Structures are given as C-alpha cells and as structure tokens.
Amino acid sequence: MRELVRKLTETYGPSGVEEQIRATIRAEVEPLADDVRVDPLGSLVAHREGSGEGKRIVLAAHMDEIGVMVTYVDEKGFARFTGIGGVRAINCVGGRVAFEDGTTGVLGVEEKRSDADKVPKFEQLYIDVGASSRDDCPVKVGDAAAFVRPFVAQGNRLIAKAIDDRVGCAVLIEALRRLKKTPHDLYFIFTTQEEVGLRGARTSVYGIEPDLAIAVDVTLTGDMPESKPMAVELGRGPAVKVQDGGMIAHPEVRDLLVQCAEKAKIPYQMEVLERGTTDAAAMQVVRAGVPSGCISIPCRYVHTPSEMVDEGDVENGVRLLLEVLQTA
Amino acid sequence: MILKDLSEAIGVSGEEGGVRAVLLDAVQGLADEVRVDTMGNVLAVKRGAGRDRMRVMVAAHMDEIGLMVVGHDSDGFLQVRAVGGIDPRLLPGTLFQVGSDHIPGVVGIKPIHLVEDEEEEKVAKIEDLVLDIGAKSKDEAKRLAPIGTYAAFTTRFRKRGRVVSGKAFDDRVGCAVLVELLRGERFRFDLHAAFTVQEEIGLRGARVAAYAIEPDCAFALEGTIADDIPKDKDVSPTTQMGKGPAITIMDRSVIADRRLVRLLTDTADEIGIPYQIKQPGIGGTDAGAIHQTREGVPSVTVAVPCRYIHSPVALLSLDDFENTVRLMREALSRLTRRTLSR
Numbered sequence: 001m002r003e004l005v006r007k008l009t010e011t012y013g014p015s016g017v018e019e020q021i022r023a024t025i026r027a028e029v030e031p032l033a034d035d036v037r038v039d040p041l042g043s044l045v046a047h048r049e050g051s052g053e054g055k056r057i058v059l060a061a062h063m064d065e066i067g068v069m070v071t072y073v074d075e076k077g078f079a080r081f082t083g084i085g086g087v088r089a090i091n092c093v094g095g096r097v098a099f100e101d102g103t104t105g106v107l108g109v110e111e112k113r114s115d116a117d118k119v120p121k122f123e124q125l126y127i128d129v130g131a132s133s134r135d136d137c138p139v140k141v142g143d144a145a146a147f148v149r150p151f152v153a154q155g156n157r158l159i160a161k162a163i164d165d166r167v168g169c170a171v172l173i174e175a176l177r178r179l180k181k182t183p184h185d186l187y188f189i190f191t192t193q194e195e196v197g198l199r200g201a202r203t204s205v206y207g208i209e210p211d212l213a214i215a216v217d218v219t220l221t222g223d224m225p226e227s228k229p230m231a232v233e234l235g236r237g238p239a240v241k242v243q244d245g246g247m248i249a250h251p252e253v254r255d256l257l258v259q260c261a262e263k264a265k266i267p268y269q270m271e272v273l274e275r276g277t278t279d280a281a282a283m284q285v286v287r288a289g290v291p292s293g294c295i296s297i298p299c300r301y302v303h304t305p306s307e308m309v310d311e312g313d314v315e316n317g318v319r320l321l322l323e324v325l326q327t328a
Numbered sequence: 329m330i331l332k333d334l335s336e337a338i339g340v341s342g343e344e345g346g347v348r349a350v351l352l353d354a355v356q357g358l359a360d361e362v363r364v365d366t367m368g369n370v371l372a373v374k375r376g377a378g379r380d381r382m383r384v385m386v387a388a389h390m391d392e393i394g395l396m397v398v399g400h401d402s403d404g405f406l407q408v409r410a411v412g413g414i415d416p417r418l419l420p421g422t423l424f425q426v427g428s429d430h431i432p433g434v435v436g437i438k439p440i441h442l443v444e445d446e447e448e449e450k451v452a453k454i455e456d457l458v459l460d461i462g463a464k465s466k467d468e469a470k471r472l473a474p475i476g477t478y479a480a481f482t483t484r485f486r487k488r489g490r491v492v493s494g495k496a497f498d499d500r501v502g503c504a505v506l507v508e509l510l511r512g513e514r515f516r517f518d519l520h521a522a523f524t525v526q527e528e529i530g531l532r533g534a535r536v537a538a539y540a541i542e543p544d545c546a547f548a549l550e551g552t553i554a555d556d557i558p559k560d561k562d563v564s565p566t567t568q569m570g571k572g573p574a575i576t577i578m579d580r581s582v583i584a585d586r587r588l589v590r591l592l593t594d595t596a597d598e599i600g601i602p603y604q605i606k607q608p609g610i611g612g613t614d615a616g617a618i619h620q621t622r623e624g625v626p627s628v629t630v631a632v633p634c635r636y637i638h639s640p641v642a643l644l645s646l647d648d649f650e651n652t653v654r655l656m657r658e659a660l661s662r663l664t665r666r667t668l669s670r
Contacts, residue, residue, distance in 0.1 A: 015583060016578060016583030016584075016586070017586070019586075038670045039623060040623055040624035040625060041624035041626070042670075069577070069608045069609065070608070071564050071607045071608050071609060072563060072564035072607065074562040075562055080563060080564060082609035084583075123563075140605070141564075141577075141605040141607070141608070142577035142578070142605040142608055196583060199583075199619070199624075202620060202624075203619075203620060203621075203622070203623050203624030204623070204624070206623050206624075207622075207623035207624075
C-alpha cells in the first residue's frame with residue numbers, strides 16, 4: 001500500500017486538470033471493477049456489482065489536489081499566480097511547482113515590500129521557470145501547476161504532498177482489491193474539483209442516486225506543538241466523522257461506522273472538525289438527500305507540500321471500510 | 329443595433345421585464361420555440377440541422393445591477409440598498425431612473441463647497457446615502473416610489489467609430505451575441521439559448537434554466553472586466569479591450585471544461601481570431617451554476633471585454649463584439665459529440 005500511496009501522491013492533478021491522476025487510478029481499478037466510466041465533470045466511477053439484495057452505496061475520495069494557476073506573465077518572463085483551492089502563501093515561498101508537461105517553477109517573493117516582516121500576499125509572489133522574457137516563457141496564463149515534493153516513508157509515517165486526498169483514493173483502491181463478494185451495489189468514485197467546492201461529488205452522486213454514501217478523506221489533528229485543540233491524533237486509528245464545517249454526519253451512518261469498528265476491533269477515534277469539509281457534505285444534500293458519513297484519515301500539515309499520516313491509520317481505514325461493506 | 333436596444337432597456341435583477349420584452353421581440357422568427365419559464369428566463373430553441381439531438385446551452389443574463397427603495401425619510405428622501413455588486417464609490421451624484429415611470433432620481437451628495445477635508449477622503453456607505461427624486465414629503469415619496477421600487481442607471485447608448493458606450497453591457501453584450509447566434513444558420517445540434525434572470529445576485533435564473541434544458545455542454549456569454557487602465561506595476565489587466573474575446577479557464581464559480589477551452593482556442597487559431605485568456609481566479613458567471621446542474625454539465629465562459637462594468641457607463645470595442653460572435657459561431661460549428669469524448 002505504501003507504493004500505491006507513493007504513486008498516487010507523486011502524480012500531477014490539481015482541480016480541473018485531473019487527466020493524469022485519473023489515468024493512474026484507472027489503471028489500478030480497471031482490473032478490479034465490473035465497469036469503469038468517467039462522468040460529465042471528469043470523476044472516475046468504478047462499479048462493482050452486488051449479488052442483488054443489498055444497497056446502492058457510494059464510496060468517494062477526491063483525486064484532485066490543491067495547486068496554483070498562472071494569472072499573468074510579465075515582460076521578464078516571471079509568472080504571477082493564484083491558488084487553486086486552499087493554498088496559503090505562507091507555504092509557498094521557496095517551494096517548487098510542476099506544470100502538466102513537467103515544467104518546473106520556483107516560487108519567489110518580492111524583496112522590496114513594505115511589509116516584509118509579515119506573511120506575504122499572493123500578489124507579492126511569483127513563479128520563476130527560468131525564462132528570460134515573456135516570449136520564451138514556457139508557461140502561459142491559465143496553466144495549472146501542482147506542488148512538488150517527493151514521497152517519504154519514515155517509520156510508520158508517510159509524508160508527501162497531496163496526501164489530501166490521494167490517501168483516500170488509496171484506501172478505496174485497496175478496499176476494492178481486497179473486497180470479496182458483497183451483497184451491495186458499490187460505486188467507488190474518484191471525484192474531481194473537491195478542493196474548489198465539492199463540485200465533482202455533487203454531480204456524480206446525482207447520477208447514481210445511492211442509498212448510502214461514505215467519503216474517505218483526511219482530517220486535521222490536534223497533536224502538534226501549540227496546535228489548536230482537537231481530539232484527533234495520528235496513529236490512533238481512522239476517525240469517524242461526527243460533524244465538520246459543512247455537514248453533520250447522518251447519525252445512523254456515524255453509528256454504523258462505530259459499530260463496525262467495535263465489532264472488528266479496529267481502533268478508531270471520533271472527529272469533530274471545526275473548519276473545512278469533505279465530499280460527504282455535498283453528497284448528503286443531492287436530490288432528496290443521501291444518508292452520508294465520512295471515514296477520516298488523521299493528517300498533519302494539511303494543504304502544505306508535506307502532509308503526514310500514519311500508515312497504521314491508513315491500513316485500519318481500509319479494514320473499517322471493508323467491514324462496513326460487508327455489514328451495511 | 330440590438331445592443332443599443334438591450335443596453336437602454338431596464339432590467340434590474342428580479343424585474344427584467346423591460347429587457348425580456350426587447351429579447352422576445354428580437355428572437356421572434358429566429359427560433360423554433362420560445363418560452364418564458366417560472367423564474368422569468370427566456371428559453372429559445374433552435375433545432376439542429378442534423379439528426380443528432382445533442383443539446384447545447386448558450387446562456388447570457390438579462391439582469392443588471394441597480395438599487396431598490398427600502399424606506400422613506402421624513403423629508404421625502406428615499407433610502408436604498410444595492411441590488412447586485414454596486415460600487416459605493418460611484419454612487420454620490422449618480423442619476424437613476426426610478427420605478428416604471430422612470431422618475432429621475434439622483435443620489436444625494438453635499439456640494440463640494442461644504443465638504444470638510446477628512447470627509448473628502450471617505451467613501452460613504454450606501455446606508456448613509458439617499459436617493460432624491462425631489463419629493464416634498466414622506467407621503468409623496470411613498471406614493472411615487474413605494475418600498476420595493478427599483479432604480480436603474482440612465483446612460484444612453486453611444487457609438488464613436490468602433491467603440492460604444494452605455495450601461496449594463498454586463499451582460500446585455502452577451503445577450504446581443506446570443507441573438508446573433510440565433511440569427512444565423514442552424515447548427516448540427518439543438519441550440520438552447522437561455523436569457524437568464526438574477527445572475528447578479530447569485531446565478532439564480534441559470535440554475536433552473538439548466539435543470540430544465542439538461543444540456544450536454546454549455547457556454548456562458550458575458551461582458552467581463554477589462555482592467556487595462558494605466559498601472560504602476562507590470563501586473564495583469566484581467567482582460568484588455570480590443571484584444572479579442574476573453575475565454576475563462578478558472579474563476580471563482582467554475583473551472584472551465586478543458587475540451588471546450590481547447591475547442592475555442594483551436595478554432596480561433598485556425599481561422600485567425602484574436603483571443604485572450606481572462607485572468608484566472610476573478611469573478612463568477614452563470615457557468616458556475618450551470619456546470620453543477622444534475623449530473624454535471626461541461627461548461628465554459630466567453631466574454632467581451634468591457635471597461636468600467638458595474639458602473640453607470642462601460643466601454644467596449646465592436647471588434648471584440650464581432651469577434652466574439654464569429655468565434656462562438658465557428659466553434660459551435662465544429663462542436664460534435666466527439667469534442668466531449670474522453
């Protein structure tokens with residue numbers, strides 16, 4: 001699974017430019033599913049048929065990642081940019097980004113700024129791709145780039161960019177791999193454009209009309225020095241979402257996840273996230289409403305190029321998901 | 329010129345009747361079916377020439393920003409609030425037409441002779457301004473402009489060479505482009521033209537129009553920001569007037585479908601139409617609502633650059649307007665189901 005997380009996190013795929021990551025995931029799920037399709041907004045839907053007596057269940061993880069987009073190329077060939085999704089300027093300076101064709105850019109900051117002791121604003125940052133003029137600049141307005149950072153496994157910890165939410169994609173793929181017979185009609189959706197507003201999940205679920213939907217995504221933790229209080233820690237198991245900034249998990253789905261964890265003796269923790277949300281928030285209000293919940297993988301440094309999760313939490317996330325699929 | 333009639337018509341969000349009348353008249357005979365839906369959108373269908381029943385939605389919004397009367401003070405002045413993105417810096421001294429009788433009203437401002445120094449540097453909030461229709465009493469004000477009365481900008485349309493000026497080019501220019509698209513030959517697919525209401529206050533008309541149309545893909549036509557006035561730093565002008573239609577790749581409401589962006593840029597390159605990519609991350613259009621409809625609709629926005637939108641008067645280049653019509657017509661002529669295959 002470690003190799004799968006490496007492969008997924010190192011693949012390019014900012015919101016709206018998910019072709020490469022979709023192809024990578026497609027290659028993984030194609031041999032495992034009964035059919036695989038791409039929906040109108042680009043989400044990949046892998047369908048595993050049930051025996052007929054179960055429910056129609058959606059499992060969703062988003063394949064897009066945060067990134068940057070070029071807004072202007074100046075006369076000297078430096079590119080200004082804006083964030084795609086929740087990028088923070090404090091995590092940019094000195095970093096590297098890569099465009100779809102592999103072109104690498106360095107993120108620089110204006111030196112002559114009156115508020116140099118403060119966190120820079122996006123307008124004060126630029127991408128340097130080593131060009132010498134606008135004409136020889138290999139990137140143009142509208143081109144999207146993702147952060148660059150190699151995957152590292154150290155002890156039980158996995159460190160990479162885009163663990164949000166490639167680790168969720170890995171959990172889904174691994175569950176699909178290990179899944180034996182199921183009564184349920186299962187739709188494993190790898191959604192697009194989550195980071196810019198849950199846009200792929202909302203439309204994808206409309207087409208499927210499930211009886212139950214579960215998102216697998218990362219959540220924040222409260223276990224770093226001077227971090228804001230939050231009762232989620234790395235290494236204590238996957239988190240069962242109670243609520244976050246965008247949803248209250250359906251109580252029956254929440255309880256189902258807890259019962260499954262208890263029954264299979266899988267460590268778990270309860271999650272209340274004060275800000276931020278997941279695809280589950282969009283899915284639960286599609287059409288007449290879909291009972292929805294979320295299995296969260298605790299993650300430090302979310303939306304930085306070095307997100308960190310515990311490998312045991314990921315493994316237990318797969319086990320919990322499989323348990324649910326054999327119960328629900 | 330249809331743009332003149334559309335620009336001078338009144339249609340503040342929620343009361344688009346004036347513009348709707350102009351459009352219903354204009355599309356008469358150009359479309360196979362025309363209807364007005366529950367929200368007030370004008371939906372016109374021009375059937376395809378071929379057998380393919382692919383449904384392509386092209387939307388432009390009819391509504392414009394303005395003011396609404398929310399109260400009357402004892403001296404007969406009107407208290408107002410913004411409908412849509414009104415810039416309070418532009419309000420004092422601006423002339424409006426109030427209600428269906430087009431009563432002239434001016435946003436009250438203290439004569440410059442009486443302004444104190446520090447006052448000069450502040451922007452008054454809309455809550456602190458009044459709209460003055462010259463009413464002598466509260467009762468007269470209530471009678472002439474009851475609560476809920478709309479007020480719109482009054483600017484007349486003008487043309488000088490290839491540049492035109494007028495009000496509400498956002499988005500009457502999009503409406504004008506869409507009328508031109510209906511005017512020409514049939515496309516291979518069914519063209520669903522949607523002239524939408526209430527875009528300026530939350531993309532509300534387009535949402536239900538797209539639900540009803542169930543399109544395979546969609547284009548939103550807009551008048552967008554051209555911020556090409558002099559700047560002290562080498563930064564983006566958002567779009568530039570005279571440099572051709574502006575294609576959106578990402579704004580706050582949508583990430584455009586890449587296949588549709590490619591269709592537009594390939595078409596423009598092939599037949600030599602100038603175009604520009606709008607500065608990403610700015611603004612939002614009906615495409616934001618349309619692409620989130622039902623199972624999702626691949627969407628893109630194409631806009632005519634306009635200087636000073638959301639003010640009483642904007643400027644645009646007729647070259648940009650005509651190039652937008654050409655680009656849309658040529659791109660739609662090349663659009664097939666294969667364009668959307670993955």
